[in-house]
Amino acid sequence: MSLPPWLKTTLVTLGSIAVTMLGLLFITFIIGRVMPIDPVLAIVGERASQSTYDAVFQELGLDKPLIVQFGYYIWDVVRLDFGTSLLNARPVAEDIARVFPATLELATLGIFFGIVLGVPLGVLAAVRKGSWIDQIARVVALVGYSMPIFWLGLMGLLIFYGILGWVGGPGRVGIFYVDVVPSVTGMILVDSILDRNWDVFKDAFSHIILPSALLGYYSLAYISRMTRSFMLEQLSSEYVTTARVKGMSEWDVVWKHAFKNIRVQLITVIALSYANLLEGSVLTEIIFSWPGIGSYITTALLSADMNAVLGGTVVVGLIFILLNIFSDLLYKVFDPRAR
Amino acid sequence: MADQTLRQWLLTETPTSRRHAKLSALYQGWLTFRSNTMAMVGLGILVLLILIAAAAPILSPHDPFVQDLGNRLAPLGSEGHLLGTDSLGRDILSRLIYGARITLYIVALVALIAPVAGLLVGTVSGYAGGWVDIVLMRITDIFLAFPRLVLALAFVAALGAGIENAVLAISLTAWPPYARIARAETLTIRSSDYIAAIRLQGAGSLRIITQHIWPLCISSLIVRVTLDMAGIILAAAGLGFLGLGAQPPSPEWGAMISEGRRFILDHWWVATMPGLAIFTVSLGFNLLGDGLRDVLDPKAGE
Numbered sequence: 001m002s003l004p005p006w007l008k009t010t011l012v013t014l015g016s017i018a019v020t021m022l023g024l025l026f027i028t029f030i031i032g033r034v035m036p037i038d039p040v041l042a043i044v045g046e047r048a049s050q051s052t053y054d055a056v057f058q059e060l061g062l063d064k065p066l067i068v069q070f071g072y073y074i075w076d077v078v079r080l081d082f083g084t085s086l087l088n089a090r091p092v093a094e095d096i097a098r099v100f101p102a103t104l105e106l107a108t109l110g111i112f113f114g115i116v117l118g119v120p121l122g123v124l125a126a127v128r129k130g131s132w133i134d135q136i137a138r139v140v141a142l143v144g145y146s147m148p149i150f151w152l153g154l155m156g157l158l159i160f161y162g163i164l165g166w167v168g169g170p171g172r173v174g175i176f177y178v179d180v181v182p183s184v185t186g187m188i189l190v191d192s193i194l195d196r197n198w199d200v201f202k203d204a205f206s207h208i209i210l211p212s213a214l215l216g217y218y219s220l221a222y223i224s225r226m227t228r229s230f231m232l233e234q235l236s237s238e239y240v241t242t243a244r245v246k247g248m249s250e251w252d253v254v255w256k257h258a259f260k261n262i263r264v265q266l267i268t269v270i271a272l273s274y275a276n277l278l279e280g281s282v283l284t285e286i287i288f289s290w291p292g293i294g295s296y297i298t299t300a301l302l303s304a305d306m307n308a309v310l311g312g313t314v315v316v317g318l319i320f321i322l323l324n325i326f327s328d329l330l331y332k333v334f335d336p337r338a339r
Numbered sequence: 340m341a342d343q344t345l346r347q348w349l350l351t352e353t354p355t356s357r358r359h360a361k362l363s364a365l366y367q368g369w370l371t372f373r374s375n376t377m378a379m380v381g382l383g384i385l386v387l388l389i390l391i392a393a394a395a396p397i398l399s400p401h402d403p404f405v406q407d408l409g410n411r412l413a414p415l416g417s418e419g420h421l422l423g424t425d426s427l428g429r430d431i432l433s434r435l436i437y438g439a440r441i442t443l444y445i446v447a448l449v450a451l452i453a454p455v456a457g458l459l460v461g462t463v464s465g466y467a468g469g470w471v472d473i474v475l476m477r478i479t480d481i482f483l484a485f486p487r488l489v490l491a492l493a494f495v496a497a498l499g500a501g502i503e504n505a506v507l508a509i510s511l512t513a514w515p516p517y518a519r520i521a522r523a524e525t526l527t528i529r530s531s532d533y534i535a536a537i538r539l540q541g542a543g544s545l546r547i548i549t550q551h552i553w554p555l556c557i558s559s560l561i562v563r564v565t566l567d568m569a570g571i572i573l574a575a576a577g578l579g580f581l582g583l584g585a586q587p588p589s590p591e592w593g594a595m596i597s598e599g600r601r602f603i604l605d606h607w608w609v610a611t612m613p614g615l616a617i618f619t620v621s622l623g624f625n626l627l628g629d630g631l632r633d634v635l636d637p638k639a640g641e
Contacts, residue, residue, distance in 0.1 A: 019477055142622065162603070313490070313493045
C-alpha cells in the first residue's frame with residue numbers, strides 16, 4: 001500500500017507545518033510559564049483570600065500537569081482565545097484584530113516601495129555590473145543593512161516633518177480626521193477611498209508615506225541585492241549569449257529572457273521580506289506612534305500584560321511561518337527544477 | 340634564513356614545518372584582505388572602537404554620569420562639550436565613549452554564546468545522523484521560522500529587562516544559522532577518508548568532533564559571525580531603545596537615542612549622535628565581514 005507521490009509530499013509538508021507551529025506554541029507556552037508574573041495574583045489581586053486564590057488557580061488549570069496545560073493552551077489558540085488583556089480587560093484576540101490592519105497597511109505600502117524601486121535597481125546593477133549605478137546600489141544596500149531603523153525614522157521625522165514640513169507627523173491621521181470615515185477594513189487609506197472622503201485620504205497618505213518609505217528602504221536593500229545576484233547568474237548563462245548572438249536587442253535579452261527566469265526566485269524573496277517587514281515594523285511603529293501590532297506588543301510588554309505579549313507574539317509568529325511556507329510552496333510549484 | 344627576509348620566508352612555496360605552512364597561509368590571506376580597501380576601512384573602524392573603549396577614562400572629557408542641570412541640552416560645539424549635553428546636562432561625547440564599552444561587551448558576549456551553541460548543535464546533528472539529526476534540525480528550523488526581534492522581545496519579557504538578559508535573548512535567536520552551517524560542513528567532512536583513517540586508529544566520536552571537525556568549521560563560522568555582528572548591534576540597540584536592554588543611567592547608545600527622542604524636533608543632536616555611532620560601528624562590521632568572506636570563503640562572494 002504505497003501512497004501516490006503528490007499525496008506523500010503534501011502529507012510531509014503539512015506535517016512539517018504542524019510541527020513548526022507546535023514548536024512555536026511550545027516556546028510561547030514556556031515563556032508564559034517562566035515569566036516572573038503570577039497569573040493568579042494578576043487576576044485576583046494581592047488582598048484576595050487563600051480560597052479565592054485557590055479557586056482561580058484551579059480554574060486556570062494550573063494544578064494540572066504541564067503537558068495537560070500545554071494541551072489546554074493549544075486548544076485555546078486554535079479557538080483564537082488568547083485570554084483577556086490585564087490592562088483593559090478586553091479579549092486579546094479582539095485587540096489584535098483591531099490593531100493588525102494598521103500594521104498590514106504600513107507593511108504593504110512598504111513592500112510596494114521596496115519592489116517598485118528595488119527590482120529595477122537590482123536589474124540595472126546586474127546589467128551594468130561595475131558601473132556607477134552598480135556602486136550606488138551597493139552603497140544603498142550597505143547603508144540599509146547598517147542603519148538602525150528607529151534612528152532613521154527619527155531623522156526622517158526631524159527632516160521631513162520638523163524642518164521641511166512635507167509630511168504629516170506621528171499617528172495615522174491628523175487630529176481633525178480621527179474616526180471621520182467608518183472603519184470597514186481598518187486600513188484608513190482603503191476606508192477613505194470606500195467612503196470617497198478625499199480629505200481624509202490625503203491626510204492619511206501624508207502620515208503613512210514616511211514610515212512606509214522607510215520600511216520600503218529596508219526591503220529595497222535586500223530585494224535589490226538578491227535581484228542583482230539572480231540576474232548575474234542568468235546573464236552569464238549560455239542561452240543569453242545565444243540570444244545576443246542571434247542579434248536580439250539588449251532590452252529583450254534582459255527583460256524577456258533573463259528576467260523571466262528569475263521571477264519565481266524573486267517572488268520568494270519578496271514574500272520573505274514582506275514577513276520581515278511585518279516584524280520590522282515594531283520599532284518603526286513606536287517612532288511614528290503607529291497603532292499597530294508592534295506598538296501593541298511593546299506597550300503590553302512595558303506594562304507586564306502577559307496575555308497580550310504572548311498573544312501578539314503568537315500571531316506575528318504564525319503569520320511569519322505561513323509566509324515562509326507560502327514562499328517555499330510557490331518555489332516548488334512554479335520551478336520545475338525544485339520538484 | 341639569514342639571507343632571506345621575513346616576507347620571503349612567509350611567501351615560500353616549500354614550507355619547512357606545519358607552523359611555517361600555517362603562518363604562510365595566514366600571511367597570504369592578510370595580503371588578499373589588505374588589497375580590499377573597504378574591508379580595511381571596516382577593520383580600521385573596529386580597531387578604533389576597541390581603542391576608544393579601552394582608553395575611555397583618558398579620552399572622555401567629562402564623567403559620563405555627572406549631571407549638570409544648569410547646562411542641559413547645550414548645542415553642538417558649546418564650550419567644553421563638543422557634542423553638546425543631554426536633558427540632564429551630561430556630556431554626550433563622554434557618554435558615547437563609554438557606550439563603546441557596552442557595545443563591545445554585548446558583541447563579545449553574543450559572539451561567544453551563539454556560534455558555540457550553533458557549532459555544538461550542528462556538529463552533533465551532522466555527525467550523529469538519524470533521529471538525533473532529525474530532531475535537532477527540526478528544533479533549529481522552528482527557531483529559524485520565528486521572527487527574531489519579536490522572539491527576543493518575548494524572551495526579555497520572561498527574563499526581565501537588562502543588558503545580560505538582552506544578550507541572552509539575542510543569542511537564543513541567533514544560533515540557528517550557525518547550527519545549519521556547522522551541520523553542512525560536518526556532513527561533507529564526515530565521510531572523508533581522513534576521518535575514516537582516524538576512526539580506524541581508534542579515535543572516539545568526541546575526539547573526532549572536537550579535534551578534527553570543529554577546526555574545519557571555524558572559518559565559515561567566523562565569516563558568518565562577522566556579517567551577523569551588525570545585525571546583533573542593531574538588535575541590541577533596538578532593545579535598549581525600547582527600554583528592555585541596558586537600563587538608565589547606562590550610556591548605551593540605543594537607550595541614549597530613546598532619551599533624545601523626546602527632544603528630536605528642538606534639540607536634534609541628542610538623538611542624532613548616538614545613532615551615528617551605531618551606524619558607524621555596524622557599517623564597520625559589514626565592511627569587515629564582506630572582506631573576510633572574500634579571503635576565507637571566496638566561493639560565496641559572487
